[in-house]
Amino acid sequence: MQAQNVFTVSSDELLKAACCNLSESFETNPSIDVNFADAVSGTRQIKMLGLTSPYILIATENIPSIRGASQAFGLSFIPGTWVESIQITKGAGSVVNGYESIAGQINAELVKYNR
Numbered sequence: 155m156q157a158q159n160v161f162t163v164s165s166d167e168l169l170k171a172a173c174c175n176l177s178e179s180f181e182t183n184p185s186i187d188v189n190f191a192d193a194v195s196g197t198r199q200i201k202m203l204g205l206t207s208p209y210i211l212i213a214t215e216n217i218p219s220i221r222g223a224s225q226a227f228g229l230s231f232i233p234g235t236w237v238e239s240i241q242i243t244k245g246a247g248s249v250v251n252g253y254e255s256i257a258g259q260i261n262a263e264l265v266k267y268n269r
Contacts, residue, residue: 159245165237175230186201201257204257205256211255212260215262215264218254241263
């Protein structure tokens with residue numbers, strides 16, 4: 155039994171979304187809102203539980219990766235073809251990997267090619 159409420163987006167669901175980067179992979183997920191932050195550059199900002207991205211811990215392979223000023227552009231730096239699955243944990247119960255996760259945590263598991 156797991157204490158956290160973790161929602162996993164598998165590689166099959168990511169193939170249906172046909173996303174180019176990590177920010178576009180959340181468009182089909184109802185628990186995360188994706189909005190355009192800037193129409194000129196095309197950057198997207200995500201919201202979870204009504205809170206913007208500075209309150210969401212974004213990790214890659216359970217290591218906090220996108221922090222601070224890179225929250226606005228950081229989701230577009232990871233290509234969608236590199237992502238194997240995404241684990242989404244909503245709420246403050248996800249402070250295991252860091253204290254920044256007031257709204258929740260997003261963990262992207264990358265494809266391991268050496269298997």
